[in-house]
Amino acid sequence: MFTPTEEQQMLIDMMGKFAEKEIAPNILQWEEEGKFARHIFDKLGELGFCGMTITEEYGGGGLGYMTYAMVLEEGAIKTGGGLGFLPLHLAAATPIEAFGTKEQKEKYLTKMTAGKALGAFALTEPNAGSDAAAIMTSAVLRGDRYVLNGAKSFITNAGEAELYLVMAKTDKDKGANGISSFIVEKDAPGFIVGQKEKKMGLNYISTRGLTFEECEVPLANRVGEENKGFLSAMYALDGSRIGVAASATGISQAALNAAVSYAKQRYAFGQPIANFQIIQFMLADMETETVASRMLAYRAASMKDEGKKIAAAAAMAKRYATDTAMRVTTNAVQILGGYGYMKEYTVERYMREAKLLQIVEGTSQIQGLVVARELLK
Numbered sequence: 215m216f217t218p219t220e221e222q223q224m225l226i227d228m229m230g231k232f233a234e235k236e237i238a239p240n241i242l243q244w245e246e247e248g249k250f251a252r253h254i255f256d257k258l259g260e261l262g263f264c265g266m267t268i269t270e271e272y273g274g275g276g277l278g279y280m281t282y283a284m285v286l287e288e289g290a291i292k293t294g295g296g297l298g299f300l301p302l303h304l305a306a307a308t309p310i311e312a313f314g315t316k317e318q319k320e321k322y323l324t325k326m327t328a329g330k331a332l333g334a335f336a337l338t339e340p341n342a343g344s345d346a347a348a349i350m351t352s353a354v355l356r357g358d359r360y361v362l363n364g365a366k367s368f369i370t371n372a373g374e375a376e377l378y379l380v381m382a383k384t385d386k387d388k389g390a391n392g393i394s395s396f397i398v399e400k401d402a403p404g405f406i407v408g409q410k411e412k413k414m415g416l417n418y419i420s421t422r423g424l425t426f427e428e429c430e431v432p433l434a435n436r437v438g439e440e441n442k443g444f445l446s447a448m449y450a451l452d453g454s455r456i457g458v459a460a461s462a463t464g465i466s467q468a469a470l471n472a473a474v475s476y477a478k479q480r481y482a483f484g485q486p487i488a489n490f491q492i493i494q495f496m497l498a499d500m501e502t503e504t505v506a507s508r509m510l511a512y513r514a515a516s517m518k519d520e521g522k523k524i525a526a527a528a529a530m531a532k533r534y535a536t537d538t539a540m541r542v543t544t545n546a547v548q549i550l551g552g553y554g555y556m557k558e559y560t561v562e563r564y565m566r567e568a569k570l571l572q573i574v575e576g577t578s579q580i581q582g583l584v585v586a587r588e589l590l591k
């Protein structure tokens with residue numbers, strides 16, 4: 215079940231080698247310096263990883279979500295996270311592919327898939343996160359331009375990205391049915407990027423607020439029909455949640471690997487701590503839940519590749535895999551004892567990365583609501 219094909223295995227190995235050599239040895243330093251390693255995005259573009267799920271016609275890999283999940287998981291195993299900017303880059307690219315015009319695809323999508331333009335996905339606002347339909351940023355059509363006013367918060371890749379997929383209200387009385395999405399270029403007039411947020415983790419990825427002050431966006435940059443932007447945002451998030459579930463699985467696997475290897479070599483009371491049954495049971499639970507996370511992520515991915523509706527499957531996978539990653543990484547820190555709390559041993563970073571995954575792209579509570587909604591309809 216879910217055995218990689220020869221092509222998938224080649225891509226997994228390519229990502230694994232790249233992540234192990236180029237990211238893993240440096241990530242703690244980038245984290246401490248708060249430095250975004252742009253050259254990593256550039257190189258991922260050269261390797262064909264910036265548009266994995268996008269059609270080959272626009273420079274993507276045309277690979278499908280199963281391959282995407284496997285490759286992202288491998289990157290996370292080798293780095294304990296490390297590629298968090300990629301799902302949100304793709305969340306910006308996916309609606310352009312699915313709903314954009316030919317001109318938008320030629321002008322923007324091809325740059326995104328080639329790794330020449332980093333994307334950001336801007337939905338959340340200071341007063342609207344889980345309740346995304348309550349966003350207040352407005353977009354008013356004046357002649358051949360939309361004029362945007364409002365603010366976004368916690369936007370991944372902001373300040374580094376060249377292109378922003380921005381959701382704004384084109385009809386403030388229609389809730390989710392009054393939202394449209396727009397491609398905003400980084401130097402659009404009236405587009406202001408805020409200060410870099412100071413975070414618990416992932417400081418090697420930029421997170422900033424955005425402000426729109428009479429920001430002018432050409433009519434040609436609206437993605438899809440007017441007032442249909444919420445649908446395209448949810449479409450992007452469904453796919454992107456598969457990526458988050460796969461990344462969370464990789465983080466769990468990285469933490470488990472560290473815990474197993476430490477438990478075998480750390481002695482207490484005259485024997486390896488791996489001999490203690492309580493440690494064995496912790497490891498057994500960590501392994502079981504990691505495997506279950508992988509199965510749920512792959513299930514959602516294969517359903518997506520088969521063209522099925524995946525809102526509930528992706529939400530289930532995202533919720534289970536990220537909650538598991540939090541439990542597994544916390545237990546890994548516990549198994550490493552005092553060393554687990556030290557940065558040098560890296561599992562503490564895995565724990566901080568896992569925490570974010572329970573929040574970003576819809577919290578675990580919201581994923582639970584999506585699953586329940588499907589059950590109770």
Ligand SMILES: Cc1cc2nc3c(=O)[nH]c(=O)nc-3n(C[C@H](O)[C@H](O)[C@H](O)COP(=O)(O)OP(=O)(O)OC[C@H]3O[C@@H](n4cnc5c(N)ncnc54)[C@H](O)[C@@H]3O)c2cc1C
Nearest residue numbers: 335336337338342343344368369370573574575576577579
């Ligand atoms: C580092 C970071 C990067 C991010 N990157 C991006 C990005 O690139 N683009 C973007 O658009 N957003 C981004 N976000 C925002 C993220 O998606 C939101 O923070 C998240 O959706 C939650 O919204 P909120 O913070 O407003 O919390 P709230 O919506 O205020 O929720 C607060 C708490 O209430 C719970 N809650 C809310 N409603 C319900 C309910 N109906 N039932 C039960 N519980 C509920 C939530 O689960 C949560 O525990 C990022 C956030 C962080 C921290």
